[in-house]
Amino acid sequence: MKFITSILLTALLGYAAPLYLPWWxxxxxxxxxxxxxxxxxxxxxxAGFLGLFLLWGCNALWIDIANNHILSQxxxxxxxxxxSSVLLIFLTACIGGLISGxxxxxxxxxxxx
Amino acid sequence: MKILPFSLAAIITVALIMVLDMPLPVKxxxxxxxxxxxxxxxxxxxxxxxxxxxxxxxxxxxGLQGNANVYFDDRMVPHVYAENExxxxxxxxxxxxKFRLWQMDFQSYAAGGRLSEIMGDSSNGTNFLKIDRFFRxxxxxxxxxxxxxxxxxxxxxxxxxxxxxxxxxxxxSNLKDKDxxxxxxxxxxxxxxxxxxxxxxxxxYMAFDLAGFEQDFEMxxxxxxxxxxxxxxxxxxxxxxxxxxxxxxxxxxxxxxxMKPPAGADSVYFNYHSNLPQTDSLIKPDKSNxxxxxxxxxxxxxxxxxxxxxxxxLGLNLPSLWFEMQISTPQMNAYGASFPGAPSIVIGFxxxxxxxFTNAMRDVRDYFEIKFKDSSKQEYWxxxxxxxxxxxxxxxxxxxxxxxxxxxxxxIWGPVMYDQDYPDMLHTGKAYACHxxxxxxxNEIKTFRALDFSKNYDDYIEAMKGYECPGQNMIFACKRGDxxxxxxxxxxxxxxxxxxxxxxxxxxxxxxxxFIPDSANIVDHNPSRGFVxxxxxxxxxxxxxxxxxxxxxxxRGYLINRYLGRMQQITxxxxxxxxxxxxxxxxxxxxxxxxxxxxxxxxxxxxMKYLDIYIQWNLQNDAIEKGxxxxxxxxxxxxxxxxxxxxxxxxxxxxxxxxxxLLDGLLKDSTHYLFLDNTLTSSQETLQNDIxxxxxxxxxxxxxxxxxxxxxxxxxxxxxxxxxxxxxVLSRLDLFSSGGETEINALKEFHGPSWRMIVELTDxxxxxxxxxxxxxxxxxxxxxxxxxxxxxxxxxxxxxxMKETAMKNRPGLKGTMIFKKA
Numbered sequence: 037m038k039f040i041t042s043i044l045l046t047a048l049l050g051y052a053a054p055l056y057l058p059w060w061x062x063x064x065x066x067x068x069x070x071x072x073x074x075x076x077x078x079x080x081x082x083a084g085f086l087g088l089f090l091l092w093g094c095n096a097l098w099i100d101i102a103n104n105h106i107l108s109q110x111x112x113x114x115x116x117x118x119x120s121s122v123l124l125i126f127l128t129a130c131i132g133g134l135i136s137g138x139x140x141x142x143x144x145x146x147x148x149x
Numbered sequence: 150m151k152i153l154p155f156s157l158a159a160i161i162t163v164a165l166i167m168v169l170d171m172p173l174p175v176k177x178x179x180x181x182x183x184x185x186x187x188x189x190x191x192x193x194x195x196x197x198x199x200x201x202x203x204x205x206x207x208x209x210x211x212g213l214q215g216n217a218n219v220y221f222d223d224r225m226v227p228h229v230y231a232e233n234e235x236x237x238x239x240x241x242x243x244x245x246x247k248f249r250l251w252q253m254d255f256q257s258y259a260a261g262g263r264l265s266e267i268m269g270d271s272s273n274g275t276n277f278l279k280i281d282r283f284f285r286x287x288x289x290x291x292x293x294x295x296x297x298x299x300x301x302x303x304x305x306x307x308x309x310x311x312x313x314x315x316x317x318x319x320x321x322s323n324l325k326d327k328d329x330x331x332x333x334x335x336x337x338x339x340x341x342x343x344x345x346x347x348x349x350x351x352x353x354y355m356a357f358d359l360a361g362f363e364q365d366f367e368m369x370x371x372x373x374x375x376x377x378x379x380x381x382x383x384x385x386x387x388x389x390x391x392x393x394x395x396x397x398x399x400x401x402x403x404x405x406x407x408m409k410p411p412a413g414a415d416s417v418y419f420n421y422h423s424n425l426p427q428t429d430s431l432i433k434p435d436k437s438n439x440x441x442x443x444x445x446x447x448x449x450x451x452x453x454x455x456x457x458x459x460x461x462x463l464g465l466n467l468p469s470l471w472f473e474m475q476i477s478t479p480q481m482n483a484y485g486a487s488f489p490g491a492p493s494i495v496i497g498f499x500x501x502x503x504x505x506f507t508n509a510m511r512d513v514r515d516y517f518e519i520k521f522k523d524s525s526k527q528e529y530w531x532x533x534x535x536x537x538x539x540x541x542x543x544x545x546x547x548x549x550x551x552x553x554x555x556x557x558x559x560x561i562w563g564p565v566m567y568d569q570d571y572p573d574m575l576h577t578g579k580a581y582a583c584h585x586x587x588x589x590x591x592n593e594i595k596t597f598r599a600l601d602f603s604k605n606y607d608d609y610i611e612a613m614k615g616y617e618c619p620g621q622n623m624i625f626a627c628k629r630g631d632x633x634x635x636x637x638x639x640x641x642x643x644x645x646x647x648x649x650x651x652x653x654x655x656x657x658x659x660x661x662x663x664f665i666p667d668s669a670n671i672v673d674h675n676p677s678r679g680f681v682x683x684x685x686x687x688x689x690x691x692x693x694x695x696x697x698x699x700x701x702x703x704x705r706g707y708l709i710n711r712y713l714g715r716m717q718q719i720t721x722x723x724x725x726x727x728x729x730x731x732x733x734x735x736x737x738x739x740x741x742x743x744x745x746x747x748x749x750x751x752x753x754x755x756x757m758k759y760l761d762i763y764i765q766w767n768l769q770n771d772a773i774e775k776g777x778x779x780x781x782x783x784x785x786x787x788x789x790x791x792x793x794x795x796x797x798x799x800x801x802x803x804x805x806x807x808x809x810x811l812l813d814g815l816l817k818d819s820t821h822y823l824f825l826d827n828t829l830t831s832s833q834e835t836l837q838n839d840i841x842x843x844x845x846x847x848x849x850x851x852x853x854x855x856x857x858x859x860x861x862x863x864x865x866x867x868x869x870x871x872x873x874x875x876x877x878v879l880s881r882l883d884l885f886s887s888g889g890e891t892e893i894n895a896l897k898e899f900h901g902p903s904w905r906m907i908v909e910l911t912d913x914x915x916x917x918x919x920x921x922x923x924x925x926x927x928x929x930x931x932x933x934x935x936x937x938x939x940x941x942x943x944x945x946x947x948x949x950x951m952k953e954t955a956m957k958n959r960p961g962l963k964g965t966m967i968f969k970k971a
Contacts, residue, residue, distance in 0.1 A: 051190070059188040060166045077154070095189035103197035107331070107929030111193055113878040114335070128187040128194070131169060135184070138162040145155035 039083055042073040046087025046136060051095075062088060062132070063139040070143030077144040084140025085133040093129030100125060172337050178272045181335050196331040196929040204964030212315050213239065213970040220956045221963040222949050225924040225932045228475040230953040231968075235312045237478045238492045240968065242316025245472060246343070249489035249926040250320070251330035252468040254340055255873055256490055257347040260354035261290055262545060267338055269548040278545065278553060283432045285543045285555045286571055288564045288588040289357065293350045295590030300349060306595045310345045313492035317343035331928055332874065351490035352594065356587035358434045358463070360619035360638075362700070363514045366574050367804040369650045372421050374798040380421065382814060382823050383792075383806045386645070387691040388703045389813045390738065392710045394622060394636060394683040395671050397690045402669060404694035406662040408644045417653060419646065435900055436700050438463055440507035441728070441893060442624040443682035443709060444632040446675065450719045454911045455626035458724050459496055459505025460902040462895045465870040467880060467934060469922025471904045475950065476601070483601040484950050486904045486920065493597035496904060498916055498950075501604040502627035503908035507683045509620030509636050512698035513586035515647075515661075517562040517654030518579055526558045526568070526580075532656050536561065562654055563588055575801055581651060584661075586639060591617035606631040606674070613637045614667075622683035628910045634681035635672040636688040640665045643696040665695050680713045682706065684893075703809050704891040708734040721917060724907045727893065729943035731770040735808065735891040736780050740768070742815050743783065748841040756844070759851055770894075772863025772887045781865075781889070782850055784808060787843035794828045808891070863887065868896055870921050870937065872928075879928045881921075886941050894943070905945065917945040 046069050050062035057064075066087065070080045100108045100121055108121035117123040169184030186192040204221050215232030217240055222228065227244050231237035245253060258264055262284035270278040284290075301307045321340050329340060372380060410418070440461040447453045463470060471486040476494060485497015496505045521538070522528040528535040538558045545553040558565040562582035567573035573581060592615065599612030609625040613635060616623075620638025625631070641648075641661035652659040671689070673681045686706035687697055711734075712727055744764065752760060759779055766776025788811055796803055814822045820836050827834045854860045863885035872879035888894030888901065895901055906918040921940045925932035939946070949956070957965075 054188065054190045058170075059185045059191040060170060063162055063166060092187075092189050096194050099189060099194045099197050102199035102201075103929060104200045104931070106200070106931060106933075107193065107197040110878045110928055114876065119878075128189065131184055131187055135162060135165050135169070138158050138165060142155055142158035142162055145151045145158060147151070 038073055038075060039079055042069055042075065042080075042083040042140075043087045043090070045069045045073070046084055046140070047091040050088050050091050050132075050136060060135065062091075063135050066136045066139040067143045070140040071146060074147065075144060077141055080140040080144035081137045084143075085137030087133075088136035089129045089133030092132035093125060096125045096128045177274060179269075179337070181337055186334055191327050193331055193334055193929070195327040196334070196927055198925075198927065198930045200931045204966065206964075206966045207969075208966070209969045209971040210319060211971045212319065213968060215970055217968040218953065218957075219244070219966040219968070220953075220959070221965070222956075222959070223961040223963060224473075224936075224946060225963055226473045226475070226949070228477070228949070228951070228953075228956050230477045230956075232478065234478050234480065235308065236968070237476050237481075238309055238312040239316035239319070241474065241476060241487065241492055242313040242318075242343070243320050244316075244474065245487070245489040246317040246320035248924055249468055249472060250317075250324075250340055251332040252873060252926045253317075253351070253490035254343075254347075255332070256354060257350045260284065260350040260357070261293070261347075262543070265545055265547040265553070267336055267548065270550060270553075278547065280432060281545050282553075282555055282571060284357075285545065286557055286564055286566045287357070287361075287583060288585065289350070289353050290543060291541060291564070292356075292585075292588040292590075293346060293353045295588070296349045296353065296592065297346050297590075299590035299592045300345065300594060303592060303595060306592055306598065307345075309492050309598055310348055310594065313348065314343050314345055330926065336874075348491045348594075351488065353587055355488075356619045358619075359438055359508045359621075360511070360513050360587060361434045361585070362436050362438070362510075363512055363648075364700075364804045365514075365516050365648065365651055367802045370575055370799055370801045371803050372419070372650060374803070375421065375795070377419070377421055379795070379823065383810065384649075384804065385810060385813070387687060388701075388809050389817065390703050390707055390809065391687055391690065392707045393686060393690050394634065394688045394706070395673055396676070396678070399671065399689065401671075401689065401693055404642065405666050405669070406642050408642070408662075408694060408696070410644045410646065411658045418650065418659070435464060438508055438900075439510070439685035439702055439705075439895065441682075441684045441705060441709060441895070441902075442505045442507045442622065442634075443680060443713060444503075444624055444626040444634070445680045445713060445716075445719055446632050447630050449679045449713075449717055450909070452720075452909060452911050454628065454909060455630060455632050456719060456721065456724055456907065456909045457498075457503040457505065457624060457626040457632070458728055458907045459507070459624065460728055460905040461496065461506060461508075462901055463903040464900055465903060465921055467870050467872045467922055467928075468926030469870075469903070469920055471920045471922070473918070473920070473924065473948075477953070481602050484916065484948060485906065486918075489926070491594060491597075493594060494601050495597050496906060497601075498908045498910075498914060499601060499603070500914070501629075502609070502625060503910060503914075503916075504600050504603070504609065504623065504625050505906065506621040506623055508685055509622060509638055509640075509688065510685050510699045510701050511620050511638070511640050512648055513618060513620070513641060515584050516566070516581040516651045517560075517584060517659065518651060519558075519560055519562070519565055519568075519582050519654055521558075521568075521580055524569070526565075529558075529560055529580075530655050531561055560654075582654060586618040586641070589617065589639075591615075591639070593617070605629055606633060609633065610672070622685075622688070624681060624683070626908070626910055628912070631675060632681050633672055633674040634683060636670055636683075638670070640670070640695070643698060645696045646698075647696055648698050669695070678714065682709050682713060684709055700807065702807075702891070704734045705893050705895060708732065708893060721907055721909050721915060725917070725943070725945055728902070728905055728907065729888075730893040731887045731889075733768045733770050733777065733780065733889070733892060735812070736768055736776075738816065739780075739784065739812050742812075742819070743787075743840055746819075746837045746840045747844060748837050751841055752844070755852075756848055759848065760844070770862060770887055770889045770892050772861065772885050774862050775860050777862035777889060778854065778860055778865040779847075779851065782847040783844055786847040787811070787840060790827075790839045790843040790846070791822075791824050795824055797829070862889075866896075867898055868901070868941075869899055870934075871899055881934055881937050884937070884941050887943075905940075907945065914950055916948040916950060918948050919945050 049065035684706035869882035
């Protein structure tokens with residue numbers, strides 16, 4: 037339960053913070069989430085990763101479908117990812133997930149013991 | 150707390166953020182800030198517009214003087230209905246910014262020599278600092294400042310430009326960070342505030358594109374290797390197949406100035422010797438920046454009303470140079486193509502008339518040699534005395550590097566464009582000041598605005614007054630029945646040959662003798678032949694008392710006049726066919742010679758196969774034909790065969806002769822043409838040898854194209870529309886398209902009809918148009934390039950020119966914007 041809650045909170049706050057703060061501000065909210073919802077380092081990393089992976093992945097997927105893949109197919113050539121929208125969404129989700137995951141991990145190690 | 154693992158995880162987190170928040174070097178360029186760029190809430194994903202998006206907005210704005218509404222039709226063309234001119238132009242600025250902010254900003258950076266600020270001093274093999282220095286030394290910025298003074302000294306145009314700038318800045322100041330255009334995110338910079346100067350800089354960029362062409366250094370090199378006879382044959386004045394804009398036989402008033410070359414010019418200026426040593430890359434406008442326009446009077450049309458047509462040929466880019474819109478106030482109601490970056494409808498029509506432009510092609514950019522006293526350049530020799538040089542220091546900011554200060558010496562002639570600090574292409578080691586008409590202040594926006602308001606012929610004449618540069622063939626037609634055409638602009642009065650070469654500058658002997666009086670810029674008004682037309686050919690025949698230096702294409706104009714002369718009962722459909730006509734008039738003249746002189750007995754079976762395709766070709770440059778590919782390669786090959794021996798005399802740049810020069814030469818002299826013999830061989834080559842060997846030499850290219858299935862013209866030509874940053878995936882390349890250089894449908898590789906417009910001036914105006922692009926400048930929008938396919942196929946859209954009451958209730962609108970004064 038704690039695991040699921042922390043994923044949802046990570047995603048929720050990870051969405052809210054960048055509305056007002058820089059794009060990477062979710063790293064701070066993730067850190068705070070795992071200070072309060074104490075879990076093992078492994079679980080903290082995973083939950084932190086999944087929270088942002090799902091948030092960014094779903095957000096990008098949603099936008100991409102509404103856009104009929106027009107822009108993602110172009111950007112996936114510039115970056116270069118062989119023009120694949122799916123790969124680009126995956127990369128997007130991974131980048132958000134990784135930063136958030138490590139931030140969660142750092143929070144987990146603040147435990148006293 | 151576990152210090153070590155905590156620190157490690159924390160450091161990785163921070164390091165990831167830092168690395169993903171900075172541009173990373175890749176080869177000669179940089180990535181965007183990847184974390185930011187990929188962030189779905191901030192980065193490029195926000196530019197991926199929903200395909201079914203509607204544009205509905207409501208604004209209350211302090212700067213507005215009344216209320217206004219904007220309706221977007223099914224092609225996303227905005228129709229602006231405002232209560233006054235200020236608000237209408239404010240909204241034009243707002244809409245240009247909303248749809249094209251990055252493009253208009255970028256173009257103003259390019260014009261002002263500021264690309265290094267965005268791109269760094271070099272990126273992907275392009276030396277941006279060198280390009281910036283070029284525009285600074287040419288005087289683009291000082292010229293724009295002069296024009297700004299001119300624009301702002303006129304209360305009407307000042308208010309007009311101010312309203313536009315306010316509108317752009319209203320958009321920018323309300324722009325959320327996540328919504329800034331895609332290219333800013335890609336290149337990692339931010340929009341800056343718009344100014345009237347930026348609008349004027351854009352106009353100067355058009356002046357450079359249209360009136361910046363010259364080849365004075367190349368020509369000077371040419372006279373050092375060619376004899377007088379050769380020069381006259383390679384670079385003739387006038388063309389045999391010329392059908393000028395103002396019909397031949399028109400009587401001209403004598404020149405207002407003496408047009409005799411200076412005494413001693415034969416030895417000082419028309420001197421065909423002297424050696425010059427190593428070459429360099431060039432920044433030049435495309436010399437075929439041309440266009441077609443024509444208007445037919447009511448007695449040649451089915452409706453009995455005039456029809457006006459225009460298609461400016463320019464470099465084709467995405468986002469497109471043009472933005473289509475309607476602007477309506479109680480005093481004015483205009484529709485047409487506008488320049489993102491400047492107020493007004495530029496090529497279009499209103500309730501009473503229609504107008505358009507083609508380029509005048511006149512040479513208004515010359516060089517004068519400057520003798521500095523010493524390398525400090527503090528003084529230069531003029532009028533038998535040392536004159537003080539003034540200096541203009543222009544600061545070029547460079548991304549990631551210290552500023553570069555360009556110290557430009559200014560002389561009586563203008564800025565010193567080339568000297569040891571910025572060497573010329575011939576590496577003469579000398580200093581040359583550039584004297585260019587666009588360095589002066591001028592107020593083109595005044596003319597565009599006045600045309601939008603014009604109601605009749607007199608208004609058209611009045612609107613053109615005071616227009617200076619770039620010189621244009623301004624065409625006009627109105628519902629009252631008038632048709633008219635005038636080559637309009639401020640043109641220097643030159644003697645024959647003046648400005649073809651670099652000129653001495655130690656006194657005013659070689660200076661322009663003044664300007665051609667406007668009365669000598671002749672208006673072709675309601676001519677008896679029932680039509681007026683221009684296609685960048687010479688405006689007058691060579692009996693015109695002033696020299697018309699420049700390079701002028703001849704064939705489109707010739708063909709248009711032939712068709713228009715024969716046509717009767719003309720309809721809009723006929724005009725669509727004419728504007729997209731692909732008949733190769735050049736080959737109509739050239740093919741008989743080629744076929745007469747080719748030695749068929751010397752051809753192999755394989756070679757005969759290609760010759761047969763050429764013989765059977767219908768002379769249409771259609772995409773599916775193979776003939777145009779053979780034609781183009783054969784003529785290019787023949788030009789090389791005939792001229793390359795003479796041109797090998799110099800390793801420095803020389804102006805390559807025009808296609809028409811060789812054809813006219815062969816039509817006139819055939820077997821005795823001056824350059825037929827290859828002077829590098831001991832044998833004596835004939836026309837038959839040249840034509841046959843030119844044919845054989847192109848066979849490998851044809852075979853290669855054939856084997857790759859690229860022999861048909863539409864594939865061989867490889868037409869495309871390139872993104873301004875030349876990023877292929879943001880461009881539309883390899884379009885299967887017809888037309889070509891000498892055809893009325895002048896679509897070359899990256900250059901062609903940038904806005905096709907046909908207006909029939911019936912009581913309720915019937916207008917049609919299309920441009921190669923789309924209304925949105927956003928590569929993430931379905932409206933980015935949605936006109937391209939129809940444009941390639943030669944189709945047109947009906948242009949909706951309606952009153953607000955009709956527009957408001959039109960089904961299929963893509964949005965409505967309501968603006969109120971706060």
